[in-house]
Amino acid sequence: MLTKRIIPCLDIKNGRTVKGINFLDLRDAGDPVELAKFYSENGADGLVFLDISATEERRKTLADLVLKVAETINIPFTVGGGISSIEDVEILLNNGADKVSINSSAVKNPQLINELASRFGSQCIVVAIDAKQIDGCWKVHLMGGKVLTDLDLFEWAKEVEQRGAGEILFTSMDHDGTKNGFANEALAKLSTTLNIPIIASGGAGTMQHFTDTFKNGKADAALAASVFHFKEITITDLKNELQIQGIPIRVPREERRGTKGE
Amino acid sequence: MGNMKIVIIDYGAGNIQSIKFALKRLGYNAILTDSETEIRIADTVIFPGVGEASSAMAKLKASGLDKVIPSLKQPVLGICLGMQLLCNSSEEGNTNGLGVFDVNVIKFSNDLKVPQIGWNQISNLKSSLFKNVTENEFMYLVHSYYAPLCEEAIATSEYGIQYTSALKKDNFYGVQFHPEKSSTAGEQILKNFLEL
Numbered sequence: 039m040l041t042k043r044i045i046p047c048l049d050i051k052n053g054r055t056v057k058g059i060n061f062l063d064l065r066d067a068g069d070p071v072e073l074a075k076f077y078s079e080n081g082a083d084g085l086v087f088l089d090i091s092a093t094e095e096r097r098k099t100l101a102d103l104v105l106k107v108a109e110t111i112n113i114p115f116t117v118g119g120g121i122s123s124i125e126d127v128e129i130l131l132n133n134g135a136d137k138v139s140i141n142s143s144a145v146k147n148p149q150l151i152n153e154l155a156s157r158f159g160s161q162c163i164v165v166a167i168d169a170k171q172i173d174g175c176w177k178v179h180l181m182g183g184k185v186l187t188d189l190d191l192f193e194w195a196k197e198v199e200q201r202g203a204g205e206i207l208f209t210s211m212d213h214d215g216t217k218n219g220f221a222n223e224a225l226a227k228l229s230t231t232l233n234i235p236i237i238a239s240g241g242a243g244t245m246q247h248f249t250d251t252f253k254n255g256k257a258d259a260a261l262a263a264s265v266f267h268f269k270e271i272t273i274t275d276l277k278n279e280l281q282i283q284g285i286p287i288r289v290p291r292e293e294r295r296g297t298k299g300e
Numbered sequence: 301m302g303n304m305k306i307v308i309i310d311y312g313a314g315n316i317q318s319i320k321f322a323l324k325r326l327g328y329n330a331i332l333t334d335s336e337t338e339i340r341i342a343d344t345v346i347f348p349g350v351g352e353a354s355s356a357m358a359k360l361k362a363s364g365l366d367k368v369i370p371s372l373k374q375p376v377l378g379i380c381l382g383m384q385l386l387c388n389s390s391e392e393g394n395t396n397g398l399g400v401f402d403v404n405v406i407k408f409s410n411d412l413k414v415p416q417i418g419w420n421q422i423s424n425l426k427s428s429l430f431k432n433v434t435e436n437e438f439m440y441l442v443h444s445y446y447a448p449l450c451e452e453a454i455a456t457s458e459y460g461i462q463y464t465s466a467l468k469k470d471n472f473y474g475v476q477f478h479p480e481k482s483s484t485a486g487e488q489i490l491k492n493f494l495e496l
Contacts, residue, residue: 134317159351288419
């Protein structure tokens with residue numbers, strides 16, 4: 039049975055992880071490679087690296103980082119942030135990224151989705167959508183939420199699918215950072231109207247929130263950052279809980295062995 | 301194991317780097333090449349592939365690799381699209397395959413989310429390729445097309461229907477999943493292949 043995925047998200051600036059990473063047992067928690075290794079060894083089903091640097095050298099720094107991550111971890115990972123051309127994508131995929139995520143560049147130039155999908159295959163093209171509710175309508179935002187567009191979330195998501203995206207990463211700006219749970223109503227609507235996997239993002243605070251987003255939000259994967267980085271929730275505990283709740287989930291072999299002895 | 305010559309067929313299909321890195325973590329060095337001579341003298345051959353079937357097949361034909369691959373005598377492992385191209389045909393772009401595995405690859409039903417992306421279980425394991433791999437182990441898969449159940453199946457998975465997730469015929473092996481991205485269990489399968 040296909041299982042639901044748990045995906046930690048790492049924000050990267052100038053080749054370093056940012057946004058409150060405070061593992062005590064890591065030599066260098068600012069090192070994305072070390073953090074990625076930690077998560078891959080602790081049951082994560084995938085990782086997302088979101089590059090938020092704005093320097094001239096960012097492309098090269100990110101490409102180098104992707105190469106080091108690919109060398110180190112044995113689970114799939116997605117890279118996003120500032121990707122706007124076929125060349126950008128080619129470098130990242132050649133360096134070992136499994137998927138790339140595009141956001142603002144897809145809205146500015148929707149044809150880019152078609153071009154990337156036909157060149158590299160839909161399976162490696164994730165379109166990230168940030169949206170929030172304005173007067174009861176979900177409106178797409180760009181530039182990390184700073185710029186409002188006319189686009190309706192559900193219409194844009196449908197278009198993205200038709201243009202060849204393989205997956206949608208939907209972040210609810212209304213829920214992001216609140217730790218009050220995911221935007222399950224909107225997620226369920228996306229998941230039932232579209233035929234591609236939906237990754238839920240924004241709002242994770244408790245293990246129950248993950249259960250809810252899989253059951254009520256019908257999400258295929260759930261992404262979170264701070265609850266994992268601050269060890270408020272460990273992936274092992276989360277997966278055990280999801281299993282108890284009847285959610286299909288992958289429990290890595292090492293942990294299955296571990297539990298037998300208990 | 302340092303003396304073993306492992307070749308990864310380089311025909312412009314994506315994500316070859318990940319396979320090379322996975323082998324490196326196991327202590328093996330692999331060569332990326334499209335040279336027939338290099339491929340023929342290798343001890344083992346990995347035939348990767350990510351992307352669209354008809355354009356991948358066109359690339360193989362352009363370099364003559366479509367004739368080389370089915371005639372190889374050493375162990376060959378097709379991964380993902382590589383596995384699908386080893387089959388008779390693929391519905392994707394109405395592609396004629398290399399015809400090693402006697403099965404036709406078809407598209408998942410529209411009732412399902414396509415592509416299937418994520419970790420699914422492999423069952424009914426029957427090959428030394430799966431030595432020390434537990435029945436129902438999880439593997440990472442990303443695909444829209446699949447090989448139906450067939451004689452040559454050595455593993456099956458379920459996604460709406462039961463389908464073939466690994467095949468074997470003589471010296472040819474094919475896996476729909478990505479062992480290089482399937483954690484330690486995936487690495488075990490790669491190790492098993494190299495030690496066949």
